[in-house]
Amino acid sequence: MSVRSKVIEAIQQIAKEQHVTLPAISDDLSLHETGFDSLAFAILVARLEDETGVDPFTISEDVAFPATVGDFVRAYENVPA
Amino acid sequence: MSPREIFALRDHLGAELTGRTLSDAHDVVSLTDILSHTVLGGRLRELSGRAVLLKLSDQLRSGLAMIELDGIARRMLLCPPDLNPTHLDALIADAGIDAVVTDEPDRWADTGVSLVVTARLPLQATVPVRTERATEWLMLTSGTSGVPKIVGHTLEALTGAIVAEGPARRPAPVWATFYDIRRYGGLQIFLRAVLSGGSMVLSDPYEALGDHVARLNARGVSHISGTPSHWRKLLMSGSAAQFKPGYVRLSGEIADQAVLDGLRAAFPHSSVGHAYASTEAGVGFAVNDGLEGFPANYLGNRNGVEMKVLDGSLRIRSTRTAHAYIGRNAAALTDGDGFVDSGDIVELRGDRYYFVGRRGGxxxxxxxxxxxxxxxxxxxxxxxxxxxxxxxxxxxxxxxxxxxxxxxxxxxxxxxxxxxxxxxxxxxxxxxxxxxxxxxxxxxxxxxxxxxxxxxxxxx
Known part of the structure; x- marks a missing residue:
């Protein structure tokens, strides 16, 4: 499974658990528009860390928190293996 | 107080009850004629009036030494098996220790402790001695990362809840516990066994759970206690099926409804109860209705135990609490009114209080x-x-x-x-x-x- 599909699947799973109705997911969608609150993002980052072994937001202090879904996915894609 | 008013452990033991034993995975010792035997090589007299460190590698000799020393030593400090050895010097200084009972005398040869007495099995015959004084029992708190605190008790305070329940029904119970008897929860069970005229089967940290249960069965254990974690481990092990105790007791951690229900299902013919006790606060109460938490009307004064809730935590005042922390920089154990703050946070829901956790946790x-x-x-x-x-x-x-x-x-x-x-x-x-x-x-x-x-x- 690609990093992208892992991220999207985790977003959809958490949306279901948190009863969040997601708009159509695209790279341009701003994270704010997903309807996720900070707790939902915290859950997402923790689950992805368990699944991929990385937490791109803790590894590097200068990674700005992403603004869009595309930025978010790339933060995971750009982590050196 | 004149000596005849003081009851020590030996005064609860007598030759009239036969067949009583104290056993571990390796040895069985008769409690019936214990007063004419010694685990201390006959050197009890030398320990009279001393502050004794009880530092043994097994519970059996520890229990036998407690029976001998109580009423003779001025105080005795019980060392649990997991005590960090680097804390020993501080504890010895704080408790004013001037004698040690050990099974490793070589280790103590060049230390500052002037009197070293070796505890050994088999027991030797000796002349029974008479109680001289009320010995102070010193226990260590668990769960702290630094040097544990020393908590001072008397036998009277330690046995307050046992005496309050009255004499045990016949036949005398055979007690067991998953605890170590050098911890408060385990010591309660050891004292119950001694005072009730019964027997006791000790745990062994190196024994597989299945072997332990087989031994509990072989010795006819009727009453057994442990923490919810101990019990969950037993329920997970599959060994519970062969075991049929009459009374199952939980203490030391929060007994939630799941573990109470699990035990009721595993032991349909047993009574299952949870008790609230801590090294500092002593035994507070027992709950036998099968439900987690405790009825709100337990607050106030009940059987000599006063309880209140202040800032969310349970506070206890009774003659069963410890009397002080011991040591050079010991903090006060009670507030100005004599209440011990248990640090256990409770919450009132309906007509029952529920434990929600530790303040420090x-x-x-x-x-x-x-x-x-x-x-x-x-x-x-x-x-x-x-x-x-x-x-x-x-x-x-x-x-x-x-x-x-x-x-x-x-x-x-x-x-x-x-x-x-x-x-x-x-x-x-x-x-x-x-x-x-x-x-x-x-x-x-x-x-x-x-x-x-x-x-x-x-x-x-």
Whole structure:
């Protein structure tokens, strides 16, 4: 499974658990528009860390928190293996 | 006080009750004629009036030495097996120790302790001695990372709850505990066995659980106590099926409804009760209605134990509490009114109080205080869950999130794991505030339990 599909699947799973109705997911969608609150993002980052072994937001202090879904996915894609 | 008014352990033992034993995995000692035998090589007289450190590698000789020393030594400090040796010097200084009872005399040859007495089996015949004084019992607190605190008790305070319950019914019980008798919870059981005219089967940290249960059966154990973690381990082991105790007791940790129900199902013919006690506060009360928590009308004065709730925590005043912390910089054990703050946080729901956690065990989730025990109690209600531990994990977004490690019942179908995870999360979302719902659930094979029988929370 690609990093992208892992991220999207985790977003959809958490949306279901948190009863969040997601708009159509695209790279341009701003994270704010997903309807996720900070707790939902915290859950997402923790689950992805368990699944991929990385937490791109803790590894590097200068990674700005992403603004869009595309930025978010790339933060995971750009982590050196 | 004249000596004849003082009751020591020896005064509860006599030759009139036959067949009493104290045993471990290796030896069986008769308690019937114990007063004419010595584990101290006949050197008890030398320990009269001394402050004695009891530092033995096994519970059997420890228990026998307690019976001999009580009423003779000025004080005795019980060392649990997990005591960090680097703390010994501080404890010896704080307790004014001037003698040691040990099974490793060579280790004490060049230390400052002037009198070293070796405890050994088999017992030797000796002349019974008479009680001289009320010995002070010193115990160590568990669960602190630094030097443990020394807590001072008297035999009268330690046995207050046992005496209050009145004499044991015949036949005399055969007691056992998963605890070590050098800890408060285990010592209560040892004292019950001595005072009730019964026998006792000691635990062994190196023995497999199945072998331990076989030994409990072989010795006819009728009454047994342990922490909820001890009991969950037994329920998970599959060894419970062969065991039929009459009375099952839990103490030392929060007994949640899941573990109480699990024990009732595993031991349908036993009475299952949970007791509230701590090294400092002594035995507070027992709850025998099969439900978690305790009735709100236990507050106030009940059987000589006064309880109140202040700032969320349970406070206890009774003659069963310890009388002081001992040592050079010892803090006050009670408040100005004589109440011990247990540090156990309770919450009133309806007409019952529920334990929600330890004041010191709070985890911080995005600035909100969370008791991990409260989350575990909800997770443990899932029928496929045997045991769980909630803790905090750093999050770059909220500072912290709740994660939970969960042990599933033996033989859980791996195909159902995903479904179980979702059911647990549903259950948590229905019963807990959203920041308390675990962000991540990991299924694990085992969870660490401390030597004191409590779920390890080193990172909590």
């Amino acid at each position: 709070i985890i911080n989730i995005g600035g909100l205080k969370v008791h991990p025990e409260e989350i575990e109690a909800v997770i443990n209600r899932h029928p496929d869950v045997r045991m769980s531990r909630a803790k905090s994990r750093k999050s770059p977004i909220t500072g912290g999130i709740v994660v939970a490690d969960v042990i599933l019942a033996d033989g859980t179908d791996q195909a159902r794991v995903k479904e179980i995870r979702e059911q647990i999360l549903d259950q948590c979302r229905a019963q807990l505030a959203s920041h308390k719902v675990p962000a991540v659930i990991r299924f694990v094979e085992a969870l660490d339990v401390t030597p004191a029988g409590k779920l390890a929370r080193t990172d909590a």
